[in-house]
Amino acid sequence: MNILVIEDELKLAQVTERFLRHHGYTVTLAASLVEAKEVLQKETFDAALVDVRLPDGDGWSLVPGIKAMAPPPVVFMLTSRGEADDRVFGLELGADDYLVKPVVLKELIIRLERALKQRLPVGRRLGDVTIDEKARRVQNGPDTVSLAKMEFELLAYFFEHLGEALTRDQILDEVWGYTFGGDTRTVDTHVKQLRDKLPTIKQQLKTVHRVGYRLEAIE
Numbered sequence: 521m522n523i524l525v526i527e528d529e530l531k532l533a534q535v536t537e538r539f540l541r542h543h544g545y546t547v548t549l550a551a552s553l554v555e556a557k558e559v560l561q562k563e564t565f566d567a568a569l570v571d572v573r574l575p576d577g578d579g580w581s582l583v584p585g586i587k588a589m590a591p592p593p594v595v596f597m598l599t600s601r602g603e604a605d606d607r608v609f610g611l612e613l614g615a616d617d618y619l620v621k622p623v624v625l626k627e628l629i630i631r632l633e634r635a636l637k638q639r640l641p642v643g644r645r646l647g648d649v650t651i652d653e654k655a656r657r658v659q660n661g662p663d664t665v666s667l668a669k670m671e672f673e674l675l676a677y678f679f680e681h682l683g684e685a686l687t688r689d690q691i692l693d694e695v696w697g698y699t700f701g702g703d704t705r706t707v708d709t710h711v712k713q714l715r716d717k718l719p720t721i722k723q724q725l726k727t728v729h730r731v732g733y734r735l736e737a738i739e
Contacts, residue, residue, distance in 0.1 A: 523567045524567070527551065
């Protein structure tokens with residue numbers, strides 16, 4: 521996941537960057553409003569950590585624009601200004617959380633991961649993959665993945681039968697229907713497409729020798 525850290529104190533920014541990278545995040549640094557706005561025009565982010573006091577203005581002014589993006593990133597305000605009025609103001613602007621410096625980095629990562637998980641749509645989940653059948657939407661982490669109609673139907677069928685060994689004929693009948701005139705190679709083709717588009721499915725969707733396929737849960 522891609523995190524934007526907007527912080528003018530270089531040492532603090534670098535420490536935060538190293539900590540986030542250690543936890544598997546991709547991090548971009550910006551030291552001013554101008555730099556932040558330039559970066560936001562070029563890249564999309566899953567979250568932004570915004571300092572309130574910046575050399576060319578206050579970070580509060582960035583929050584409405586960041587939250588107006590689609591999908592809206594998680595926004596955390598990180599600042600030495602811990603008065604109640606300041607915290608309420610930041611939250612009213614749309615910030616998801618407000619942490620007062622000096623920030624405990626372990627607390628930051630716990631709060632950040634919780635907020636990022638809440639950002640995902642409600643639905644069935646396997647690793648990074650979430651499928652929302654009502655909205656007919658598939659997410660790989662925070663990213664929406666475009667699936668053809670039958671790719672979606674096949675993925676939903678595997679989710680419904682998680683852990684079961686399914687024959688190709690069974691899949692063909694249940695997903696494509698008894699009147700479908702194709703053969704079992706259609707199943708193999710669509711399985712390959714799902715594996716290509718979704719890394720978690722590539723790892724967890726196993727070929728069962730002389731039978732078909734089994735989507736395994738993550739232990």
